[in-house]
Amino acid sequence: MELNYTHDIYDHPLISEKYFFPRITSLENPYLVESQGNTLACYYHRVEGASYTVVHFHGNAEVCADYVNSALNTLPCNILYVEYAGFGASSKARPKLLSMLKDIDAVVASLAVPVEKLIFFGRSVGSIYAVNAAACYPNAAGLVVESGVSDVLQRIILRVFPEEVGVSWYAMEHYARLYFNQQTKLQYFKGKTLILHSQHDSVVDVSHARQLYTWANEPKTLHIFKQGNHNSILSVNQKAYLDTVMKFLEDLD
Secondary structure, eight states: OOOOOOOOGGGOHHHHHHHOOOOBOOOSSOEEEEETTEEEEEEEEOOTTOSOEEEEEOOTTOOGGGGTTOGGGGSSSEEEEEOOTTSBTSOSOOOOTTGGGGHHHHHHHHHTOOGGGEEEEEETTHHHHHHHHHHHSTTSSEEEEESOOSBHHHHHTTTOOGGGGTOOHHHHHHHHHHHOBHHHHHHHOOSEEEEEEETTOSSSOTHHHHHHHHHSOSSEEEEEESSOOTTTHHHHTHHHHHHHHHHHHHHHO
């Protein structure tokens, strides 16, 4: 899937300011990716002999340093935690919702891993980038979406109205469909898909997970956890969560 980025509504400074919550932190021995004039300070967790490499896009207000000791690192796969522009130890640029989609190619190219051995993983706002990556690399092995977003426009207008960025509702909707249509992007992906969500997620309603699951191609799995919230889904359900992801990894072979 190819997109031509011809309009900058979704890179407007007000959207960047109200939608993203970047934190600046240090990171020891970052994995650096150069993209669009920015240096992305990612974290690469390597596992000797691993068959697959996960490309992980974290949630809002998170940074790669939060994942250095993550329970995800017990899984038998390499994990590249992707940092966003303006987050963590990356270049102090302004994060841009639309332009950051273009960082995906630079990240994938830096790994020099066969696409068939990649798994894209998106948590919360990171689901926007993971689903886009899956559409751009439809022969990747897998896609995991945790606490993800099905309707990007709905999330944006919680914070920014069209008139605040000088456009009409029609334009806002039109470019959301053009650039952030999760349904269309999922239809491109040919690999296995796993959708994870908390039943009681108070930030991104569980209906988003069910919609993403409906749109995804087979083979696909939906796992709704009865415990936990948006930011505690892994910690509260750690064993069940990791067992579910582990089963997904095993089924790739």
